Amino acid sequence: MSWAVESTGALDGAHGSAPGSWPPAVPTSHGLITRIDRLLGGFVEIVAAALVLADIVVLLAGVVARFVFHQPLVWSDELASMLFIWLAMLGAVIALRRGEHMRMTAAVTRMGPQRRAVFEALAQCASIAFLALTIWPAWEYASEERFITTSALEISNAWRAAALPTGIMLMLAFAAMRLLRETSLGSVTKAALITAIILGGFWMGASVFEDLGRWNLLIFFVGVGAGCVFSGIPIAFAFGLASLGYLSLGTTTGLSVIIGRMDEGMSHLILLAVPLFVFLGLLIEMTGMAKAMVNFLAGMLGHVKGGLSYVLVGAMYLVSGISGSKAADMAAIAPALFPEMKKRGADEGDLVALLSATGAQTETVPPSLVLITIGSVTGVSIAALFTGGLLPAVVLGAMLCGVVWKRSRGEQLGNVEKLCWSKIAGLAAYALPALALPFVIRAAVVEGIATATEVSTIGIAYAVIAGLTFYRQFDWKRLLPMLVSTASLSGAILLIIGTATAMAWGLTQSGFSSSLASAMGGLPGGAAMFMVVSMVAFIFLGAVLEGIPAVVLFGPLLFPIARQLGIHEVHYSMVVILSMGLGLFAPPLGVGYYSACAIGRVNPDKGIRPMLGYMLALLIGTALVAAVPWLSIGFL
Template sequence: MAALLIILILVFAAVGIPIAYSLGISSLITIFYKGLPLIVIPQKLFNGMDSFPLLAIPFFMLSGDLMNGGGINKRIIRVANAFLGDLPGSLPIITIVASAFFAAISGSAVATVAAIGGITIPAMIKQGYPNNYAAGVASSASIVGPIIPPSIALIVYGSSLQLSISELFLAAAVPGILISMSFILVAIYQAKKYNFPKEGKSDWKERIEAVKEGFWALMMPVIILGGIFSGLFTPTEASVVAVVYAFIIGLFVYKGFKIKDLPRLLSEAAISTATIMLILATSKILAWVITVINLPTIVASAILGLTDSPVLILLLINVILLIVGCLMECNAAIIILIPVLVPIVTKLGMSPVTFGVIMTVNLCLGLLTPPVGACLLLGSNIAESRFEKAVVSMLPFFAIGIVVLLLTTYVPSLTMWLPGILK
C-alpha cells in the first residue's frame, strides 16, 4: 500500500498535475482502496488550515507584495549598492545581501526572486554578466527566504509539532546568515576568476544619502525581528505589524503605490496564500493516510536496518530530503515527512528544533534543483536564460549550501546556541 501511494504521487507530479491535487487525489485513492472513512477528508482539510500560527502566512505574503509595490526593495538595493559597489562582482553581492534583507520580512523564496531578482537580474545582464549567471546567483540568493526568520516553512513545521515558532526562528538565524555569507564568498571568487565588473565605489556622502532614503526600509526587519525575539509580539502578530508598516511606508513615505493599487496587491497576496493553504490542507490528508498505513514505521525500520550509526542515519535522511525537495513543494513536504522522520531523529537524541532547521535548509535547496526548481525556473524566466544553463551557474552556490547543511546537521550548536542565549 505504501509503495502504491508513493508511485501515485510521483506519477501525478511527473505528468504535471499541481502538487496540491496530486497529494489529494493520491490520498483519496488510498482511502478508497483501504476502505477508510470518507468523513476524514473534510476533517483533515479543515485541520490542515485551522491553526493560529498559520495566520502569519497571508500577512507575510501581503507584506512582501506591499514592499515590492511600495518600492521598499529598491531602497534596500540602493543601500547595499552604496556600501558594496566597490567589491569584485558587486551586483551579485548586492543581490545576495538585498535578498537576505527582503527574506527577513517576506519569509518566501519565490517572492524574493521576484522582488529582488526582478530588479538585479536585468541590471546584471545590462552590465555584461551572462544571462544564466544572473539567473543562477539571484535564484540561489533567494533560498534564504524560508530560512532567515520570519520563515513560512518554519511556521508550518512549528505549528504541526506545537513547537515555539520564535525558538525555531532563532535556531534558523545562524545557518541562514552563514549561507548568505558563504554565497558572498563564492560570488567574490567568481568575480575575480572571470573578471566581472564592479558597480563603482560610493563616497560617504552618497552612502549617507542612501541610508537616509532607505532608513524606513531598513527598519522594517529590525522592528519585526526585534519584536519577535524580544517577546514584544508573537510571529503571527509580527506578520500583521509587517503589513501595517509596509502599507504606511509604501503609501505615505515612499509613495510607491496608491489606494487604487490595493485591490491588485491584495489579490496577488490572496492567490499566493490560497495556493499554500490548499497544499497544506491536502498534505494533512496525506499525512494522516501515511500514518494509518504505517509508513513511518516501515521507513524507520528500513533506515535503522541499514546502519546503527547516527552519522550515517542523518546523512541518509539528508539525502532523502534532498530528493524530496527536487520533486515536491517545500511546505507540503514538511507536513508529509514530519510523522515519518521526526520520530527517527528524536530517537537519535536530536532536538526537533534543530531538525526543523535541517529540514527547511534541505527543502530550500530543492527550490534550485530540477525537475521542479521553482526559484531557478522563475530566475531563468526573468533572465530569459535556458534553464539547463542556469542550473550549471547555480551549482557552486548549491555546493556551498550542502556544506552549510552538513554543518547544521552535525554541529548542533549552530542552531541551539542563539535560542540558548536568549532563553
C-alpha cells in the same frame, strides 16, 4: 521540468500564469460560459480580498487590545480562524481559475501537440473527478459540525465548516467551465474516457484492495500519487486522489474523514501567517522599501569586484526576512539589480543561477513559510525557529560569496563610480525604515508582543505607514489586485497542505510511521547517519514535492525520531529546510530554479552550468550546519 509558480504578473497584482501553470492560459472565447465565469469569478475575488483585509484587521485589533489596552479580545483568534478557512478555500478557487496551482510538467512538455492537449485535458478531468467525489463527504462534514458551538463567538461551527463544500463546488464549476471553454471536443472526450476507465477499474477491484493490507500504501501513495504528479495533474489534486483512493478502497474509513483532515491541515491558526506575509512581501515592493534597501547596499559595495553579486546575496537575506514568499523576494530584487549587472558584463546565466542559489540560502531566514509550516505540523516553537534560522543562512551566504569572489576576480570596473561617504550616508538614511522592518518583526516575536501569526499584521501596518509618510509610494489602484494575488497564492499553498495532511494521516493510521521510525532509528551510525539520510531524502523531496508538502508529509514522521536520537529539533529543522532548499532550487528538477528563470527572463538552459558551483557551495554549507549544532541553537 517546470511547475506552476506565482508569476511576476501575479506578484505585482496583474493576472497571469507562469510557464507550466495549470490550466494553460489560452485566449478566452465569448458566450454564456465566459460571462458566468467573469461575473462569478469577480465576485469570488472581491470576497477573498475582503477576507484578507478582515483577517489583518482582526488580528491587529487583538494585538493592540492585548498589548496597548491590556484587555485581550477573547474572540479575535476564533473569528480569524473562521475567516481564514474561507480565505483558504476561496483562494484555492481563484488559483484554479487563474491557473496558479502547482503542477509538474516534465513529461507533458516533451510530448507532441496532440498528446499534450490530451494530457492537459486529463489534468482537468482528474481534478474535476476529485472535486466531484468529495462534494458529498464535504457536505456531510459541514452538516455534522452544526452540532458544535464555538466557545468564544457561541455560534454553530457549521458557519466555518461550510467553507469546504462551498469551495469545492466553486472549484468544480470553474474547472468545468474552463474545460468546456478552452479544450477541444476530441481532447475532452479522450481525457474523460481515460479518467472514467481508470476510476471504474479501481472501483471494480475494490474487493481485491481489501485483502492487500499495507501493499495499498505502495499502490495508492506511490503508484497513484506519483503517477498523477508526473502526468501533470496539479499536486494538491494528485495528493487528494491518492488519499481518496486509499481510504475508500483500502480501508473502511468514511470519506468525510478526508475532509476533516483537510480542514485540520488548512485551518491551523499558525498558517494564517502565510497570506499575511505574502501580502507584506507585495507591500514592500509596492512602497519602494525593497528598492531602498537594494540601493543602499549597492552604494556600499557596487564599486568592488563582484560587488553587485554580494548585494544580491545580502538583499535576498534582508528581503527574505520580511516577505516570507520566495518568488516575491526574487521579484523584488532582480529587477533592481539585473540591468546594471548586465551593463557591467555579467553573464545572464550566472545571474539567474546566483538568484536561484540565494533563494535556497535564505530558506531559513524568518519569517519563511517553511519555518511556519514546520512549527504548525511538528509543534516546534516558532520563536525558536525564527531565532535559529538566522545564522545558518549567514553560513550559506558566506559560501556563496566565496564562489562570487572566485568568479569575479577578472571583472573590469573602470567605468564604475565609487560613491563618497556622504552619498552612502544619504542612501542609508533613506533605507533606514526599510532596514528596520526585519528587526521590528523579529523583536515583536521574541519579546512576546505578538505571536508569529500576529506579527505579520504589525509588519503590514509598519509598511503602510512607511509607504505613505516616508517613501510616499502607495498606489491604491494596486491594492485590490495585490489582495487577490495574496488569496490565490495562499489558497494554492494551503490546498496542498490540506490534501497532504490527509495523506499523512492515512500513512500514520496504516502503521507506516511506526515502521519508518523503527527503520530510521535502527540505522547504523546513530544520529550522524540519520542526519545524512535525512539530508539526502529531503534534497530529493524538495525537488519533486516542494518544501511545504514535503514537510507536512514527512515532518510528523521524522521529527520524533530525531528527538529520540538526541538531535535538537531546531537543529534538525534547519538541516531539513536547507536540504529541501537545495532540491527546490537545483536544476533540472527544482521548481524554484524555474521561478528564478521566469522572474529574471532568462532561458533555463543558460543557468544550469553556473549553478553547479553555487550548489556545491550550498551543499558544503548545509553539511557544516548539520555537523555543528551550535550554528542553529547557539542563540536560543
